[in-house]
Amino acid sequence: MVPSETPQKLRIAIAGSGFGGLLLAIFLQKYCPDHEIDIYEAAHEFGGIGAGVAVWPRFWQVLRYIGLEDQLLEATGTLNKEVFTFHRSQLHKVLVDNVKDKDKIVHFSKRLVSYSEPASVDEPITLTFKDGTTATCDLLLGSDGIRSAVRHTMYTELANEAEGARAEELREMIDPVWSGVVVYRGLVPVDQLQNTKLDLGHVAIIYAGKHKYLTSYAVSRGEFINVAALVGIPDGEGKPYEGPWSAPVTQEEVAAQYATWDSDVQQLVKHIEKPSIWAVNTVRYLPTYVKGRVALLGDADGFILATILSQPGVSRATLPEALEVYDALRRPVSQDVHRRSRQTGHTINLERAGWENVSAAESARGGFPKEMLDRVGAAIEEEMAWVGASSIMDDHARACEMVRERLV
Ligand SMILES: Cc1cc2nc3c(=O)[nH]c(=O)nc-3n(C[C@H](O)[C@H](O)[C@H](O)COP(=O)(O)OP(=O)(O)OC[C@H]3O[C@@H](n4cnc5c(N)ncnc54)[C@H](O)[C@@H]3O)c2cc1C
Structure with a gap:
């Protein structure tokens, strides 16, 4: 031809x-x-x-x-x-x-x-x-x-x-398959936040915990903070997700998930406007x-x-x-x-990088040596290096x- x-x-x-x-x-x-x-x-x-x-x-x-x-x-x-x-x-x-x-x-x-x-x-x-x-x-x-x-x-x-x-x-x-993760998401008007330790309107932050993490970053030229609070259900991956893939939830339901977390996190989740829950599904x-x-x-x-x-x-x-x-x-x-995103999710959920044997209750109590947290940071950087490289x-x-x- x-x-x-x-x-x-x-x-x-x-x-x-x-x-x-x-x-x-x-x-x-x-x-x-x-x-x-x-x-x-x-x-x-x-x-x-x-x-x-x-x-x-x-x-x-x-x-x-x-x-x-x-x-x-x-x-x-x-x-x-x-x-x-x-x-x-x-x-x-x-x-x-x-x-x-x-x-x-x-x-x-x-x-x-x-x-x-x-x-x-x-x-x-x-x-x-x-x-x-x-x-x-x-x-x-x-x-x-x-x-x-x-x-x-x-x-x-x-x-x-x-x-x-x-x-x-x-x-x-x-058919798609459930990743074993649900995410609570929504927007927080920045003027609702008081006395935060970090300038939430200017930096993107990941707060890591056992089987859970929360990300926050500014949208709409800094008027709102977007919050995505992810909760991993151990052994949930690959199982069918019962219930609708997205639905409204109360602020109280989200706040209850993070009741023992840093005060900035508690402020954020308490002020999410119209929070909703999403099942994260994958192909x-x-x-x-x-x-x-x-x-x-x-x-x-x-x-x-x-x-x-x-x-x-x-x-x-x-x-x-x-x-x-x-x-x-x-x-x-x-x-x-x-594959990499899934692995990074596990790292941020404190399920890898030396955190395998730390329980959710221990993680919530905190007090871990800085080196353990540094290992998580280094693992995330390594896993995400391809983005810049x-x-x-x-x-x-x-x-x-x-x-x-x-x-x-
Ligand atoms: C909670 C959550 C947070 C996310 N956050 C991010 C993020 O921060 N950054 C990022 O990059 N990605 C993020 N993602 C992933 C991102 O949203 C998806 O990768 C992206 O939306 C996929 O785009 P798409 O156009 O392929 O599909 P979709 O956005 O799902 O669009 C599909 C379109 O097809 C239409 N449609 C569906 N079925 C039919 C049909 N049979 N006939 C005709 N039309 C049809 C739908 O109405 C829709 O308009 C997130 C996903 C979720 C669930």
Whole structure:
């Protein structure tokens, strides 16, 4: 096949308009402006719900690269430059504002139920929505979150094509799994806090305890402190989570979890406005993120995927190979980040780094030598070193090279 210099025009469907779907649309519009994009969103409108969100330097690089830095700096609550923190709705608004032609390309109240992909690349993929309507596309990108309908169809098909124990394994990968962690979250108006030991409005802090930790950082230009208070349920990982995945809770319930903690922590949890509890669920380590002309992605994958789709040689016929490049590059990275995050969670929960035999009651009483705490700090730094030591731009260069090697 003779590759074309510019990529063939493709009709791309994106399922979901969370951070992942919006970023993907922005990247695609920038790098492959000839492609036609449609975003199908289950909700009736854009929703930037939730409390705070932190963006680390590795991804900030990408946001700067595509020209969003100034707008994001306007919206951030960050007063130090190690990690950029936002009220979710403010970050969401910047992304929505940067999607071109959104009134035309975003289709609300379109909950994807399943898709079907003919074997021939000349025939379009058909999407079926909950309201009974259908749509077609050349390429389907599933950024429809942890309960992804795209993953459901993809892994049902993979399981149907496999045999015996492998088929069962693949079927088990359809549903998410509980991490064994719940998080209480919400915002504290900064003017409610008095006589704190630390300047909570200016520094991001992690308070560590046995099976629990709490993070706080400023959002909305320092007007609010975002609080995420995580509680690990020993042996809960992998078990089904009983109850709704998120629900309102009382301030008293959160305060009771931290009753013996530092006075700053007690102040914080006592003043969370409308606190809620969230079960933290995860996707299992999938053996692939792609099948044919369909790919799964999270909120950090869009940059590399759009880079790949913008390369010469990418056409309807070569889409499966192009997506294999995406899978080869992004899946190991995202699964490695998942493994490391899980390990760091255990370190902060004082379950590693020499704290294995300290009980929750002993940890609450405190009085441990500073060296023991230093060991936790050193372990966290070591586990998170990759954030500063690696650059997504290396993956960007590698993506271009791999497409050239395989497709052109
Ligand atoms: C409590 C909590 C705190 C977090 N804090 C941070 C943080 O500080 N920093 C950070 O980087 N990450 C954080 N995360 C993780 C981050 O929120 C997720 O990684 C991110 O939201 C994933 O983005 P997404 O676009 O892939 O999915 P989502 O944000 O879940 O978006 C999916 C979208 O798809 C839509 N959708 C769902 N199903 C369908 C369907 N069938 N058809 C059509 N549309 C559909 C949904 O309505 C939604 O709009 C946190 C997560 C939780 C739970």
